[in-house]
Amino acid sequence: MQYFSLNSRNTLMLLYSLLLAVHIFFYPKWRETGTETTISWDVSGYYMYLPAIFIYHDLEQVAFLDSISKTYQPAGDDYQAFQIGNGNRVMKYTMGQAIMYSPFFFLGHAWALADNRFPADGFSKPYQVAISLSSLVFALIGLWYLRKLLLLFFADKAVAWSLLVIVTGSNYLNYSAIDGALTHNYLFTLYVAVLWTTHQFWRSPNMHSAMLIGFWCGLAALTRPTELILIFWPVFWGLSAWDRSGIRQRFREIIRQKKYWSGMVLTALVIGSMQLIYWRSVTGQWLFYSYEDQGFSWLEPHIIKGLFSYRSGWLVYSPAMLLCLIGFLFLLKKNRSFGISAVIYTVLFVYIAFSWDIWWYGNSLGQRAMIQLYPVLAFPLAAFFESCVWHRTWSAVLLSLFLFITVYLNGWFTYQAHKGGLLPTGINNRQYFWRTVGRFHQDPDDIKLLDYSEVYRGSMEQADLILDTSETSQWNSGPIVLLQDDTVTNEWMLAVPSDNPDWMRIYFRATVPYREPDIWKQDQLLIRYHVQGRMDHQESIRIQRLMQENTWPLYMDVQFNRYQADSIGVMFKHNLSVYPLTIDSILIYSIHE
Numbered sequence: 001m002q003y004f005s006l007n008s009r010n011t012l013m014l015l016y017s018l019l020l021a022v023h024i025f026f027y028p029k030w031r032e033t034g035t036e037t038t039i040s041w042d043v044s045g046y047y048m049y050l051p052a053i054f055i056y057h058d059l060e061q062v063a064f065l066d067s068i069s070k071t072y073q074p075a076g077d078d079y080q081a082f083q084i085g086n087g088n089r090v091m092k093y094t095m096g097q098a099i100m101y102s103p104f105f106f107l108g109h110a111w112a113l114a115d116n117r118f119p120a121d122g123f124s125k126p127y128q129v130a131i132s133l134s135s136l137v138f139a140l141i142g143l144w145y146l147r148k149l150l151l152l153f154f155a156d157k158a159v160a161w162s163l164l165v166i167v168t169g170s171n172y173l174n175y176s177a178i179d180g181a182l183t184h185n186y187l188f189t190l191y192v193a194v195l196w197t198t199h200q201f202w203r204s205p206n207m208h209s210a211m212l213i214g215f216w217c218g219l220a221a222l223t224r225p226t227e228l229i230l231i232f233w234p235v236f237w238g239l240s241a242w243d244r245s246g247i248r249q250r251f252r253e254i255i256r257q258k259k260y261w262s263g264m265v266l267t268a269l270v271i272g273s274m275q276l277i278y279w280r281s282v283t284g285q286w287l288f289y290s291y292e293d294q295g296f297s298w299l300e301p302h303i304i305k306g307l308f309s310y311r312s313g314w315l316v317y318s319p320a321m322l323l324c325l326i327g328f329l330f331l332l333k334k335n336r337s338f339g340i341s342a343v344i345y346t347v348l349f350v351y352i353a354f355s356w357d358i359w360w361y362g363n364s365l366g367q368r369a370m371i372q373l374y375p376v377l378a379f380p381l382a383a384f385f386e387s388c389v390w391h392r393t394w395s396a397v398l399l400s401l402f403l404f405i406t407v408y409l410n411g412w413f414t415y416q417a418h419k420g421g422l423l424p425t426g427i428n429n430r431q432y433f434w435r436t437v438g439r440f441h442q443d444p445d446d447i448k449l450l451d452y453s454e455v456y457r458g459s460m461e462q463a464d465l466i467l468d469t470s471e472t473s474q475w476n477s478g479p480i481v482l483l484q485d486d487t488v489t490n491e492w493m494l495a496v497p498s499d500n501p502d503w504m505r506i507y508f509r510a511t512v513p514y515r516e517p518d519i520w521k522q523d524q525l526l527i528r529y530h531v532q533g534r535m536d537h538q539e540s541i542r543i544q545r546l547m548q549e550n551t552w553p554l555y556m557d558v559q560f561n562r563y564q565a566d567s568i569g570v571m572f573k574h575n576l577s578v579y580p581l582t583i584d585s586i587l588i589y590s591i592h593e
Contacts (some may be wrong), residue, residue, distance in 0.1 A: 003457035005426075006157050006160035006161060006164070007156065007157075007160060008147055008150075008151065008156045008157070008159040008160040008163065009147075009327070010161055011160040011164055012143060012144070012160075012163060013371075015163060015164065015167045015168075016140060016143070018140060018167065018173075018177075019136065019140070019167070019176055019177045020136070020172075020177075022173065022177035022178060022414075023132070023136050023177040023178070023180070024425070026177075026178075026418075026419075027178050027418045028132070029128070029132055029178065029179075029181075029420065030125060030128035030129045033072075033073075033113070034072070034073045034074070035073065035074065035075060035076070035517070037072075037074070037128055038128045038129075038131050038132045038135075038181050039072075039074060039123055039127060039128055039181070040074040040075060041074065041075050041362070042093070042182060042183075042362070043181045043182060043279055044074040044075055044080050044425075045075075045079070045080035045081075045091065045093045045098035045132065045376060046082060046093050046098055046101070046183065046376060047097070047098055047101055047105075048062065048065070048091055048098075049095050049098035050098050050101060050102060050105045050122065051068075051121070051122030051123070052064070054105075054109070054547070055109070055120065055121065055122050056122075059278070059281070059282065060088045060089070060281070060282050061087075061089060062081045062089040062091075064079065064121075065081055065089070067079050068121070068123055071121075071123070072123045074123070076517065078251070079092060080093075082292065084283060086283070086284065088282050088283065089282075090279070090282050090283055090288065091278075091290065092290050092291065092292075093224065093290070094222055094224075094225060094275050094290075095222060095274060095278065096183075096219050096220070096221070096222030096223030096224070097183050097186060097223050097276055099219065099222070099274075100134070100186050100219070100223070101131055101134055101181075102395060103134070104130040104131060104133055104134035104137075105127065105130060105131070107130050107133075108126040108127040108128075108129065108131070108365065109122075109126070109127070109132070109304070110128030111126035112126040112127065113227055121506045122487065125336070131181050132181065132424075134179060134181070134182075134235060135176070135181045135185055136176075136177070136191045137183055138180070138185055138186050139176035139177070139180055139188075139189070140526075141189055142176075142185075142188050142189030142192050142375075143207045144170055145164065145189075145192045145193065145196050145475055145486070146163070146192045146375055146378060147159060147163060148196070149192065149195055149196050149199065149375075150162060150163075150378060150379070150382050152199065153335075153379070154382040154383070154385075154386050155386050157385070158382045158383075158385040158386035159382055161382075161385040162378050162381045162382040162385055163378075164322075165320050165323065165381060165403070166374055166378060166381070168407045168410060168411075169318070169320030169321070169403065169406045169407050169410050170318040170320055170321050170374070170410060171317055171318050171365050171366040171367070171368065171370075171371065171410070171413070172188070172371055172374060173410060173411075173414055174365050174413075174414050175365070175368055175371050175418065177190075178418060179365075179368075183223050183224055183372075184368050184369065184371035184372050185371065186223065187220055187223060187224065187227065187371070187372035188371050188372050188374060188375060190216050190219060190220040190227075190230075190372070191220070191230070191372050191373070191374075191375040191376065192375045193212075193216045194213060194216045194217060194230050194234070195232055195233060195237075195376075196218070197209055197212045197213050197216060197221050198213055198234045198237045198384070199237065199238075201234070201260075201309035202238045205260055207259070207260055207263050208262065209260075210257075210260035210261065210263045210264040210267075211263050211264060213234050213261065213264050214264035214266065214267030214268040214271075215267050215271060216230075216304070217230045217234070217264075217267070217268050218229055218268035218269070218270070218271030218272050219268060219271055221268070221271075221272060222271055222272055222274065222275055224560050226352050226353075227372070229345070229349065229352065229416050232344075232348070233342075233345070234264065234553070235250070235254070236250065236341050237341070238338075239337050239338075239341060240337060240343070241336075241337050241538050242336075242337055242340045242471050246337070251569045262404070267580065269370045270479065274524055277286030288554060293385070294356075294357060294358060295356075296352075296355045296356055296357065297355055297357055299353050301351055301354045301355040302354045302355070302356075302359035303350060303354045305354070305359055305360075306350070306353065306354035306359050306360075306369075307350075307354075307366060307367075309427065310362075310428050310429050310430045310432075310433045311360050311427065311429065312359075312360035312361065312364045312365075312366060312367055312425070312426055312427055312428070313366065313367065314366055314370050316366065317365060317366020317367070317410075317413055318366050318367075318370075318406075318410065319406045319409065320402075320403065320406035320410070321370075321377065323381055323384050324377040324378075324380050324381045324384070325380070326380075326384055327344065327379075327380030327381050327382070327383045327384030327385075328346075328380040328383075330344055330380065330383035330384050330386070330387045331379055331380040331383035333383075334383050337573075338379070339380070339577075340558055342377075342379055342380060344465065345376055345379065346373065346376060349373050349376075350370075350373075353367075353369040353370065354369075356536075358368075360426050361426075362426055363412070363425040363426035363427075364425060364426055365413060365417050365423075365425050378588060393541075395451075408438075409437070412437070412438055416436075420440065422436045422439065422440075422442055423436075424450060426510075427450060427519065428450070429449065429450060431449040431453055432446060432447075432449040432450050435449060436563070443457075445457065447545055447546065448541060448546065448556065448557075450542075450545065451540060451541040451542055451545070452539055452540075452541050452556070452557075452560055454557065454562075455557055456505065456557035456591060458591070458593055460505070460589070460591065460592075461589060462526070462592045463505065463589040463590065463591045464501075464589060464590050464591075465498060465587060465588070466494065466504075466588055466589065466590050467492065467586070467587070467588040468585065468586075468587055468588075469492060469496060469587075470585035471588040478559055479511075479582050479583060479584045479585075480572070480582070480583045481580055481581070481582050481583075482523065482572065482574035482580060482581040482582075482583070483574070483580050484574070484576065484577065484578055484580075486575045487574060488526070488571050488572065488574070488575065489571050489572045489583070490571065491528065491569040491570065491571040492569065492571065492586070492588075493530075493567055493568075493569050494567060494568050494570070494588065495566065496560055496565065496567060496568065497560075497565055497590050498562070499559055499592075500560070501591055501592050502559065502561070502591060502592055502593045503557055503558065503559060503560065503590070503591040503593070504557070504558045504559075504560055504568065504589065504590055504591070505555050505557050505558075505588070505589045505591060506525070506527075506555060506557075506558065506570060506586060506587075506588050507553060507554070507555045507557045507586065507587040507589070508525070508553075508554055508583060508585075508586045508587075509553050509554070509583070509584035509585070510523075510543050510554060510581060510582065510583055511581075511582040511584070512544065512547070512548070512579050512580070512581055512582070513579050513580065514579050515544045515547055515579075516526075516544050516577040516579055518577075519542060520575070521575050521576050521577040522542040522543065522544040522545060522575060522577065523542070523543045523544065523572065523573065523574050523575055523577060523581045524540040524541065524542055524543060524572070524573045524575060525540065525543055525556055525571075525572055525573075526538060526539070526540045526570070526571045526572070526573055527539045527543050527556070527558050527568065527569070527570060527571075528568065528569035528571070529538055529542070529562070529563040529568055529569075530565055530566065530567045530568065530569060531563075531564070531565055531566060535569070536563055536565060537563045537565075539558070541556050543572075543581070560590070569587070570586070570588070
């Protein structure tokens with residue numbers, strides 16, 4: 001059975017149309033506001049250099065950040081730049097991304113200056129549109145050259161299928177067409193540029209190609225310093241064999257071409273020196289670690305979690321990329337030396353990416369940190385599609401079914417992350433994932449599974465009221481109001497009833513003037529299990545997560561016998577939110593199933 005006829009050029013045009021449609025019609029971020037607009041969260045941090053230099057002429061104090069945050073609310077706080085001992089503010093992120101934004105920033109600035117409907121402040125609509133356009137252009141360029149690169153080594157149909165899987169079956173769709181202003185989409189294209197230029201260099205070594213490689217590698221490292229590992233490819237591309245003689249021969253070639261390699265290294269250093277000059281002028285130090293308390297756990301990398309966790313596992317949210325890992329077997333068979341290079345680089349990349357302490361990378365849709373590796377993974381993926389897998393009826397049917405499911409899931413993940421609301425990126429878990437995946441309607445109780453593992457879904461006919469706090473003295477003066485400086489309420493203690501009920505349901509009424517958007521600051525209902533007067537275990541649920549309206553009768557279900565406790569405590573905790581929380585009387589029922 002011959003595999004479906006695809007032409008890589010037509011496939012690329014089809015994928016271009018898809019990216020344009022998603023970018024412009026499905027979720028145009030420039031039309032959003034606050035933390036959903038293009039220049040928000042980390043993007044606002046990468047971008048901050050440009051308005052600081054070219055609009056406000058304030059690279060040291062970044063004083064404009066306060067008014068920008070108040071007007072546009074691009075993030076939960078002003079983490080994009082933080083104050084240091086000398087009174088200056090230093091940017092958290094390095095400037096590589098700002099350099100890539102800059103041509104489009106100037107277009108947006110020219111638009112804002114020419115159109116009096118928009119302030120020329122760096123964050124109004126013209127700038128949002130310009131940076132969105134920038135991300136789309138980089139994505140289109142990256143795919144164009146990836147196709148050209150793969151065609152040098154693989155059949156046209158294999159290339160077509162590889163592009164189709166990467167765009168429609170992985171989180172690349174989200175991080176190119178929607179959240180494309182993050183670094184990963186740009187780094188994807190820089191990876192393609194390094195691989196393409198490296199191939200040209202080893203075909204015919206010359207200074208132009210060498211300096212281009214230095215420029216691309218320097219820019220990638222200036223965007224994310226860990227991308228320094230990209231130098232691996234210029235050194236080992238086209239290696240004759242991964243043995244002692246092959247490696248010795250490669251380094252002899254490098255020594256013979258030392259003027260080209262000197263030009264490559266010098267170009268990369270010139271690019272990187274811009275960050276050093278910035279740090280020196282703002283901090284007084286040539287090298288400065290700007291990620292504060294965030295860092296790497298080199299001896300305890302989070303590889304299993306990064307690949308397979310329901311929170312943000314790469315292969316959970318992009319299962320189609322399993323074909324890349326299988327494809328390494330075919331790539332090693334086709335070109336053993338290049339296959340070994342690809343395996344070594346992938347292992348090194350994964351180790352570094354998941355050694356980062358915040359291994360889930362914020363609200364990441366299935367490990368955004370993996371996106372820039374996709375040009376490398378495209379080689380084993382193309383080797384897989386070039387194999388004989390399509391020529392057997394049973395394997396072709398199974399593969400077609402697998403691709404259909406994974407493309408559907410990728411579309412579902414993308415839709416629910418932005419519009420459907422059923423995918424809480426970066427905070428998901430196993431219970432919630434399997435209750436909601438693939439669906440479009442949600443049981444209101446399912447949201448509780450993000451904090452707590454069980455929900456009682458049965459009848460309340462056998463429920464008995466065991467506590468009414470309105471009858472206690474604490475409520476004589478009215479509801480309890482928790483302010484920012486408060487921490488917890490008193491703890492209401494309940495002895496486990498002698499008739500051994502299965503469940504306890506806690507009803508309460510909560511009121512907030514505004515739902516706290518930062519989940520780490522949301523107020524919590526705490527359930528504390530006690531054994532012989534000592535707290536043995538604690539569970540919690542975020543109150544604002546449950547609120548569908550400003551005020552609502554909310555409830556949480558607890559299994560009495562879960563931890564073999566003899567008493568259970570109930571209390572409320574205020575987690576630094578600036579919005580006060582008002583708690584009305586609480587009703588607690590015991591339930592027999």
